[in-house]
Amino acid sequence: MSRRKIFKVIIILAIVGIVSAVSIGVYLFNKPHRDVEAASIEFRVSNTDLVTQYLTNPEKANQKYLDDSGNSSILAVTGKVHSISRDMNNQAVVLLKDEEQKAGVSCTFTLQTSEQTEKLQVGQSITVKGVIRAGAGYDEDLGLYEDVILEKCSIL
Amino acid sequence: MKKVFYILIPAIVMTMVSFKAINGRLISRSGHISFYSHTPLEDITAHNYKVVSTIDPGSGSIAFSVPMQSFEFEKALMQEHYNGKDFLNTKAFPKAKFEGTIQNIDDVRFAEDGVYEASVKGNLTIKDITKPINEKGTITVKGNTVNIRTKFNVVLADYGITFRKGKPSTNIGKEIEVTVDADHLPE
Numbered sequence: 001m002s003r004r005k006i007f008k009v010i011i012i013l014a015i016v017g018i019v020s021a022v023s024i025g026v027y028l029f030n031k032p033h034r035d036v037e038a039a040s041i042e043f044r045v046s047n048t049d050l051v052t053q054y055l056t057n058p059e060k061a062n063q064k065y066l067d068d069s070g071n072s073s074i075l076a077v078t079g080k081v082h083s084i085s086r087d088m089n090n091q092a093v094v095l096l097k098d099e100e101q102k103a104g105v106s107c108t109f110t111l112q113t114s115e116q117t118e119k120l121q122v123g124q125s126i127t128v129k130g131v132i133r134a135g136a137g138y139d140e141d142l143g144l145y146e147d148v149i150l151e152k153c154s155i156l
Numbered sequence: 157m158k159k160v161f162y163i164l165i166p167a168i169v170m171t172m173v174s175f176k177a178i179n180g181r182l183i184s185r186s187g188h189i190s191f192y193s194h195t196p197l198e199d200i201t202a203h204n205y206k207v208v209s210t211i212d213p214g215s216g217s218i219a220f221s222v223p224m225q226s227f228e229f230e231k232a233l234m235q236e237h238y239n240g241k242d243f244l245n246t247k248a249f250p251k252a253k254f255e256g257t258i259q260n261i262d263d264v265r266f267a268e269d270g271v272y273e274a275s276v277k278g279n280l281t282i283k284d285i286t287k288p289i290n291e292k293g294t295i296t297v298k299g300n301t302v303n304i305r306t307k308f309n310v311v312l313a314d315y316g317i318t319f320r321k322g323k324p325s326t327n328i329g330k331e332i333e334v335t336v337d338a339d340h341l342p343e
Contacts (some may be wrong), residue, residue, distance in 0.1 A: 028233055029231065029233060030231065031231070031232045031233050032232060033232045033235070034232070062247065062250060066225070066246070066247045066250060067239075067247060068239065068240060068241055068245075068247045069236040069239050069240055070225050070235055070236060070238070070239030070240075070246060071236070072225060085186070087186035087188075087205045087206075088186060088187070088188040088205055088337065088339070089188070089203070089205050091205065093186055106185065106206070108186075108205065108206065133206065133223050133225040133226045134206075134223035134224075134225060134226070134250050134251060135250070139208075139219070139221055139253075141219035141221075141253065141255040142208060142209070142210050142219045142221055143181070143210060143219075144183070144208075144210065146208055146221060147185075149206050149223050149226060151206070151226060
């Protein structure tokens with residue numbers, strides 16, 4: 001191989017390297033959000049069981065469900081509809097909670113899935129899929145029980 | 157005499173009802189907090205619609221609880237960095253908290269519609285680090301809804317969030333602008 005040919009090969013390899021590094025960079029920078037609605041369910045649990053896990057041992061429950069990068073567990077939670085409302089972004093919020101429960105599971109739907117909640121009735125039993133964001137517990141400063149938070153929800 | 161009772165009884169009932177509204181705690185379970193970071197290289201915004209807060213109209217004490225993983229960013233990678241161990245470490249510290257007091261609570265008339273400037277003093281806890289803050293906010297009373305709105309800056313280094321190298325050190329502002337907007341209803 002002539003010196004010139006070797007030089008040519010090196011240049012080509014360098015260009016290929018730079019182009020792929022830049023495209024990986026651009027891809028990572030623009031990496032889409034995880035599609036929670038389409039992703040597979042990691043845990044199936046009842047509303048009461050999930051809340052009890054948090055009220056008895058919040059550290060253990062956080063260890064089990066939360067993720068370091070914020071891509072926490074995708075759950076399918078079954079429970080009774082306690083209330084239906086809208087948040088400040090006009091997303092539907094369904095609270096799954098039994099009457100005697102101290103805390104429930106607050107499920108926020110997306111702008112796309114919110115219409116699934118339109119026909120829901122209070123007291124109806126449903127299964128909601130979503131990503132867990134925080135657990136339930138009593139907060140002394142608030143003076144009330146906080147609900148488990150589930151977001152990007154859809155009805156199964 | 158009977159006539160007096162007809163007037164008196166509704167009057168007493170009305171007073172009791174309105175007192176109940178004034179004394180009862182006000183709760184918001186879907187408040188909105190956003191933050192904004194500006195650098196010449198990049199502007200970053202994130203939104204959170206799952207903030208829980210309470211106001212005690214009697215004492216003026218207020219409290220906010222912020223689920224940290226509920227902040228949504230435009231870019232997935234940014235959101236992962238934000239949640240990660242080097243930044244907010246949200247798995248270990250899933251909630252940020254504020255508890256404080258409205259200093260001029262006597263100026264706020266919760267029983268009638270109006271807009272009030274409130275001065276709030278309290279403690280903000282992020283990543284288990286608590287710092288005193290002293291900010292102004294706006295309280296809007298409309299019917300039985302009490303809205304709190306405020307905007308203030310948080311210096312990241314105060315809460316042990318520092319970057320010495322890499323993209324975050326150049327693309328994330330040292331000071332973040334935090335906007336709070338929450339509608340509270342009687343319990």
